Amino acid sequence: MARPMPRVSHMTNAKLGRAIVGLAAAATLTLALNPASAAEAPADRVLQPDKYTSDKGRALGQKYQGALRDLNAKIYHCMPWLEVKPEGIGFYKPKHLDGDIRYLSLNVNVDQQPAPEFTRLSVQDRVSSMFSRYVPHLLRSMATNDLVRDPNLEGFTVITSWLKAMPGSGQPAVMETSAAFIPKALVANFLRGQATVAQLAEGAHVMAWDGETKLGVMKPRAWADDFVLTYKVAGYTPDPKISCQ
Amino acid sequence: MYGKHWRSVVIGTALLLAAGCASKEEWDIWRSNTSHFQSKEHYDFSMKNRSGAATVTRQDVAMAQSQSWFGKAVTVDQAQILER
Numbered sequence: 001m002a003r004p005m006p007r008v009s010h011m012t013n014a015k016l017g018r019a020i021v022g023l024a025a026a027a028t029l030t031l032a033l034n035p036a037s038a039a040e041a042p043a044d045r046v047l048q049p050d051k052y053t054s055d056k057g058r059a060l061g062q063k064y065q066g067a068l069r070d071l072n073a074k075i076y077h078c079m080p081w082l083e084v085k086p087e088g089i090g091f092y093k094p095k096h097l098d099g100d101i102r103y104l105s106l107n108v109n110v111d112q113q114p115a116p117e118f119t120r121l122s123v124q125d126r127v128s129s130m131f132s133r134y135v136p137h138l139l140r141s142m143a144t145n146d147l148v149r150d151p152n153l154e155g156f157t158v159i160t161s162w163l164k165a166m167p168g169s170g171q172p173a174v175m176e177t178s179a180a181f182i183p184k185a186l187v188a189n190f191l192r193g194q195a196t197v198a199q200l201a202e203g204a205h206v207m208a209w210d211g212e213t214k215l216g217v218m219k220p221r222a223w224a225d226d227f228v229l230t231y232k233v234a235g236y237t238p239d240p241k242i243s244c245q
Numbered sequence: 246m247y248g249k250h251w252r253s254v255v256i257g258t259a260l261l262l263a264a265g266c267a268s269k270e271e272w273d274i275w276r277s278n279t280s281h282f283q284s285k286e287h288y289d290f291s292m293k294n295r296s297g298a299a300t301v302t303r304q305d306v307a308m309a310q311s312q313s314w315f316g317k318a319v320t321v322d323q324a325q326i327l328e329r
Contacts, residue, residue, distance in 0.1 A: 039303055053329045080306040085323060092327035107323055157327065161320055169273070175320035207326070211319040236301040 039239070041076035043069075047090030054100050060091040060152055067144055074141055075108070078244035080233055082134075083109040094157060094181050096205070103181060104142055105157035110134070112162060119165045127178045127208050128201070128220035130160050135180050135204070136197050137228040139187055148188050155183045164210065177209040178218070197222045 046068045049061035061068075068089050075082055088107035093100060110130070118126065135158045142156055161177040186203040189195040195203070201222035208215040238244050 047329065051329055057329065077303060080303060088323070090329075092329065095326055095328055105327055107327075159323070159326060163318070173318040175318045177321045177326075179326050209321040209325075212321050212325075214321070214325070233301055233306065236303070236306065239303070 041069075041073045041084075042086075043072075044086050045072045045076075045084040045088055047087045047092070051087070052091070054093075056100050056152055057091050057093070057102055060102055060150070063150075064091075064147065067147065071106070071141060073242060074244070075106075075138075077238045077242040079228065080236060080238075081111045081231075083111060085109065088159075091153070092157065094155075094205075096181075096207070101154050102152060103155040103157045104147060104153060105159065106138055106142055107159040108134075108138075108161070109175070110160055110162045114163050114165050123176070123208060123210070123215060124218055124220065126162075126176060127206065127218045128222060129225075130162060130178055131180060131201055131204075131206065131220045132197060132222045132225040133227050134158065134160050135182075135222070136190070136200060136225075139182070139200075140191065143184075143187050143191055148184060148191070153184060155181060156187050157181050174211040176211075178220075179207050180220075181205040197224055 046065075047061060049058050049065065052058040052061050072084060072089055075084055085107045088105075090105060091102045092105040094103055094105075118129070121129065138158050139156055142158075147153055157179060159177060159179045161175040164174045164176045167173045180201075182200065182204045186195060186200065190197075190200045198221065201220050204220075206218045206220055208218045
């Protein structure tokens with residue numbers, strides 16, 4: 001897991017472990033008897049149909065409830081370092097567009113330690129890196145054939161947030177956020193192999209935030225990045241019932 | 246001869262203390278994290294994986310994410326980007 005733990009010596013850990021190993025057995029037993037399970041993807045990550053503010057949004061939410069649940073489950077099990085935010089999946093209207101324009105949106109936190117070299121990049125380059133790493137791959141999971149053909153859907157939104165830098169002692173963690181809005185026709189071309197990752201970035205409307213502060217529109221460059229396809233959380237095997245292809 | 250012996254003992258002890266103790270940076274990290282384990286779940290995970298390769302379940306990952314190690318993060322609200 002990417003979260004840092006306080007650095008302490010292995011010897012201290014081992015001594016403490018031996019001293020309270022009896023307590024561990026009791027704690028493990030308590031946990032085993034707890035009926036609450038985190039093996040299922042949390043249901044609150046998908047916006048429920050009754051929460052849309054227009055008939056168009058509600059109809060899409062109703063029609064594709066199963067597809068959105070599947071998307072939530074796939075990310076939960078196959079990309080466990082991504083955390084879908086509560087109500088982070090839904091047919092939302094991008095705020096910068098006029099009218100009842102519906103995009104399938106996915107809003108995730110990327111659970112990663114900010115490497116010093118990543119922190120030293122410009123915001124533009126961090127946005128470009130995160131776009132390259134996540135947007136093309138998440139679009140492949142989001143844009144099913146049915147959705148691409150649906151005339152009521154106009155595009156796709158991928159929102160990624162990441163820790164900007166390791167917070168100092170007593171300082172709050174600040175997340176940077178990038179939101180990429182991509183028209184459906186461009187996504188369809190990309191999925192058919194008729195547009196490159198670079199062209200996907202060129203045609204996307206991308207905005208960024210530093211914490212709660214809006215940085216405005218960005219023009220990311222993008223390139224092929226197979227991290228999502230190759231990265232494995234050490235020791236973790238996805239639920240075999242879920243297809244991670 | 247007797248003095249030399251004591252000098253060796255003092256220097257040896259000082260070297261042992263310097264080598265065996267945490268550095269200032271390590272103590273600072275220790276002080277800024279007032280408990281050895283973040284939570285009972287963190288402790289359980291460490292105890293379960295004391296030797297060999299760790300086995301990570303989806304529950305372990307979910308718990309680590311829900312523990313908010315850094316506290317509440319400063320981030321843009323989804324409502325600033327999207328409308329229902």
